[in-house]
Amino acid sequence: MSRENQQMPMRSVPTARQLRLGTELRRLRERAGLSSTEAGRLLGTNQTTISNIEASRLGVSAERLRALARNYSCADEALITALIDMAAQRKRGWWEEYREILPTGLLDLAELEHHAVALRTAYIAHIPGLLQTPEHAREIFRQAVPLLSPPDIEHRVSHRVKRQAILYRDKPTPYTAIVHEAALRMRFGGPDVARGQLQHILDMSEHDHIKVLAIPFDAGSFPSSGQSILYAVGPVPQLDTVQLDTEHGSELLDAPAQLESYRIVLDRMEAVALTERKSRDLIQSIIRALKGK
Structure with a gap:
């Protein structure tokens, strides 16, 4: 050798x-x-x-x-x-501290997000993980099947919060989140948690590197309405990656034809979404409804 x-x-x-x-x-x-x-x-x-x-x-x-x-x-x-x-890049990332605690797919996701040049996401029934508050995330994990123990829930919440650091670092990752109105109206954890979650999305959407686009109910049909999508942009197009959440865990796609298909899907989803300003208006109206006004 x-x-x-x-x-x-x-x-x-x-x-x-x-x-x-x-x-x-x-x-x-x-x-x-x-x-x-x-x-x-x-x-x-x-x-x-x-x-x-x-x-x-x-x-x-x-x-x-x-x-x-x-x-x-x-x-x-x-x-x-x-x-x-x-x-x-052989240095161990922060996610490695969870290697014996969390599923490998969650570690792969954190690594993928950390190295991406830009991120595009689309969610129908959930708030994107990078925009979730700890209280919202905790309620999501409490609904896991099979049930998670309290320590396991807290490990997942802390992992999710640490993933969000890419939006706060000196050179934050450009992030576009397409979120359906269905996800915005979910009341995980009750009205108070829901209000806090929506206000957090509004606050994050004010950052120049973060774009939040809402798809209203009356937008009608659009592609891939039944799944969440994460499109991680690499330093060159050949190194882009798509991550999908499935019932059997996280799935990573990188074949050129697959990447092109999901680029088209996300472009079409953005086309039916509201503008950034109108998306914020929709979120504000849902917050007012939660306050009973």
Whole structure:
């Protein structure tokens, strides 16, 4: 085994970001029409090393990644630079403290949001997690099936609150949230919690980097009305990712055709949503109704 491979220990549980890097390297190899055996020979190694890199069991240095890009005839410098950044980021994120406590999908979501250049979300029956108050989030988790213990609920609430830090850092992540009126009218936790939640959304929507767009009931039909969508914009379009919440957990999509489909879906949802000002007016009217005025 080469000195470089000796310096990079094999991983037992790669993160979603590490898996994505391996996927992109496999795609580059396949576009070049090379087998893993041929790719190994060009790199001066073997098929097993290429397979381990693509499966994210083995890390890859910037020099080796550039050599792979040359061998695969990839001249997209922006993509190569983004892949090198992905490979170089070995520092443990804050979400790793939850590794033995929360489902892996929640950790993958936090990692995805943390590294995204911009985020677009669409929710029908729930308030987006990045805009939830602790009181609202706590009530959501109390309804989980199977029931969560009080400590488990608090772990999930604290994780959700820490995810929101990307909206407050020195260079906050641009964030667009499309929220249906149904979600805005849900009274999770009762009128007081609901009022506090809606006021928080109004306050957050005043930030320049946050756009909240409401779809009113009278907007009629629109695509993907039955699911929530998170579209995480990568440093280059090839590294965009879609995250979906399903009954069996979080699902990450990154195939080019899937990304294009969800870009279109979100564009169409924004087209039927109210403007930012009218969205705030709708939220204000719901708050007034909760106050009985």
